[in-house]
Structure formats: structure tokens, C-alpha cells
Amino acid sequence: GQNIDQPTEMTATEGAIVQINCTYQTSGFNGLFWYQQHAGEAPTFLSYNVLDGLEEKGRFSSFLSRSKGYSYLLLKELQMKDSASYLCAVRVPGGGSYIPTFGRGTSLIVHP
Amino acid sequence: EAQVTQNPRYLITVTGKKLTVTCSQNMNHEYMSWYRQDPGLGLRQIYYSMNVEVTDKGDVPEGYKVSRKEKRNFPLILESPSPNQTSLYFCASSLLAGGLGEQFFGPGTRLTVL
Numbered sequence: 312g313q314n315i316d317q318p319t320e321m322t323a324t325e326g327a328i329v330q331i332n333c334t335y336q337t338s339g340f341n342g343l344f345w346y347q348q349h350a351g352e353a354p355t356f357l358s359y360n361v362l363d364g365l366e367e368k369g370r371f372s373s374f375l376s377r378s379k380g381y382s383y384l385l386l387k388e389l390q391m392k393d394s395a396s397y398l399c400a401v402r403v404p405g406g407g408s409y410i411p412t413f414g415r416g417t418s419l420i421v422h423p
Numbered sequence: 424e425a426q427v428t429q430n431p432r433y434l435i436t437v438t439g440k441k442l443t444v445t446c447s448q449n450m451n452h453e454y455m456s457w458y459r460q461d462p463g464l465g466l467r468q469i470y471y472s473m474n475v476e477v478t479d480k481g482d483v484p485e486g487y488k489v490s491r492k493e494k495r496n497f498p499l500i501l502e503s504p505s506p507n508q509t510s511l512y513f514c515a516s517s518l519l520a521g522g523l524g525e526q527f528f529g530p531g532t533r534l535t536v537l
Contacts, residue, residue, distance in 0.1 A: 354528050413458075
């Protein structure tokens with residue numbers, strides 16, 4: 312089976328930096344996604360990593376180490392609106408190709 | 424506007440009464456999928472479709488059916504709903520088969536089966 316692990320919940324202070332980790336043990340790998348999901352809403356795409364290293368996009372950065380089966384999402388200058396669930400998804404073999412499989416998500420609470 | 428639409432958004436039904444949740448995308452995407460989301464369990468894939476007439480089971484397909492007769496539509500069918508299918512359902516699509524590229528999600532359908 313596929314195993315994707317994330318912390319269940321994290322809290323942080325407005326203006327701070329937070330790192331959300333994702334580790335995976337899967338039968339194959341072809342890229343890792345991060346999505347943001349506000350309560351009661353649909354997930355929205357944040358980032359995609361397929362090669363090792365850091366991808367930066369404004370206040371959000373995502374890192375991947377394929378050899379360690381590890382990724383993190385880094386959120387800088389936290390704002391109250393960043394309070395949401397953050398979903399890690401790994402593309403694993405399926406259907407003759409690769410399909411995205413999600414972890415259980417990390418609920419981030421940002422407080423003043 | 425590029426989007427994924429789902430209907431209905433909210434549905435309360437009774438055990439055994441067949442229902443269909445529609446999903447449509449206007450982005451000419453090949454890949455479409457259905458997920459259910461339950462507290463503490465995250466997004467779990469029900470079925471996915473690589474292209475027209477190509478569908479496959481995800482992690483939790485029991486009690487569900489799908490069809491992909493046209494590229495834009497991917498309805499989810501519950502032939503005989505049961506209370507354990509009470510959940511929040513999301514349809515999603517992405518450009519290329521295999522889920523390559525970001526997925527665009529519909530707004531969700533909150534289903535309650537009594």
C-alpha cells in the first residue's frame with residue numbers, strides 16, 4: 312500500500328514561519344503536490360515538485376528529497392488567512408500511469 | 424471561466440434511494456476523479472478516469488459507480504446509498520491523463536444518508 316504521513320495539526324503565530332512536513336513510502340513516485348484547503352471549501356493547488364530541491368513561490372516554498380521520501384511546505388510571514396488544512400499528495404502508479412494519492416492533511420491554526 | 428461544477432451541492436436522502444451527483448469540467452481535461460473527505464481520514468479516491476470510456480477503481484470504490492461517456496462529464500452514482508456514505512464529495516480534473524499537472528476541484532457535495 313501507499314503511506315503518506317503528515318502531522319495532524321500545527322499552530323503558529325501571525326508573522327512567523329512554519330514548516331509542514333510530509334513523508335511518504337510508496338510503490339513508485341512521480342511527483343508531489345501541496346494543496347491548501349480552507350474549511351468547507353475545495354482544495355486549491357499550491358505547488359508541485361518532481362525533482363529534488365526547493366521551489367519558491369512568494370511566501371510559500373516547497374522542498375523535496377526523493378531519496379529520503381520527504382517533502383516540506385514552508386510558509387513565511389504567516390497571515391491569519393493561512394489558517395487552513397494543507398494536503399500533501401504523491402503521484403503513485405495506477406491505471407497504467409500515475410495518479411495522485413493524498414495524505415490526511417495538516418490543519419494549521421494561525422493565531423495573533 | 425475555467426471551472427469544475429458539481430450538483431447538487433447539498434443532498435439529504437434516505438437509505439436505498441438511488442442518487443447521482445453530476446460533475447462537469449469545461450477545460451477539456453483528460454483526467455477526472457472523485458474523492459470523499461471524512462474527518463480524520465483526508466481525501467480518499469473513489470474512482471478515476473484517464474479519458475473517455477476509461478475508468479478505474481480508487482481506494483474506496485465499494486457502493487459507487489461512475490461513467491465517462493463524454494470528456495467533460497463524470498457522474499458519481501450511488502445505487503443504494505447507506506449511512507456510511509454520508510460524506511463530503513469532491514470531483515476533480517487535470518489536463519493530462521495520469522493526473523499530471525495540478526488538479527482543479529469542484530466546490531464539493533455534502534451528502535447525508537439517513
